[in-house]
Amino acid sequence: MRILVINGPNLNMLGIREPDIYGRETYESLCRKIRKHAEKRGIEVTLFQSNHEGALVDAIQQAYGREDGIVINPGAYTHTSIAILDAMKAVGIRAVEVHISDVNAREEFRKVSYIRAACEKTISGHGTDGYLEAMDYLAGTEDRK
Numbered sequence: 594m595r596i597l598v599i600n601g602p603n604l605n606m607l608g609i610r611e612p613d614i615y616g617r618e619t620y621e622s623l624c625r626k627i628r629k630h631a632e633k634r635g636i637e638v639t640l641f642q643s644n645h646e647g648a649l650v651d652a653i654q655q656a657y658g659r660e661d662g663i664v665i666n667p668g669a670y671t672h673t674s675i676a677i678l679d680a681m682k683a684v685g686i687r688a689v690e691v692h693i694s695d696v697n698a699r700e701e702f703r704k705v706s707y708i709r710a711a712c713e714k715t716i717s718g719h720g721t722d723g724y725l726e727a728m729d730y731l732a733g734t735e736d737r738k
């Protein structure tokens with residue numbers, strides 16, 4: 594199974610940005626953790642991070658016909674981006690939304706998620722383990738279309 598893991602704006606600043614909320618693990622260390630887990634599970638994983646909405650849309654479009662699943666943490670674009678939602682709907686690839694922090698326990702504006710409508714599941718507040726849980730979910734339900 595092929596899974597694309599997409600991270601949106603400021604997630605490259607993990608380990609530096611608000612460590613009380615997002616922890617001290619860096620983006621590089623998260624990538625290593627994801628690659629290791631993918632290898633253990635026999636998942637072919639591709640990682641992508643961008644701070645730019647259009648680049649995220651491009652990455653989603655390019656996944657069409659290539660990827661079996663998408664794990665996506667759109668960062669702040671979660672709460673604003675209809676373009677990312679539309680891209681996800683356009684490609685129709687099975688997807689899980691991930692947030693490191695518990696977005697429902699924070700500011701009101703973080704409770705709104707546009708991307709959710711294109712995802713089978715949301716994992717929020719499980720720290721970086723959420724990415725691994727999302728991969729396991731997609732791999733464990735692979736036959737579902």
Ligand code: DQA
Pocket residue numbers: 602603604666667668669670671691692693694695696703
């Ligand atoms: C986040 C939560 C978002 O509200 C925030 O803008 C982020 C990270 C999370 O992983 O908890 O950048 O998606």
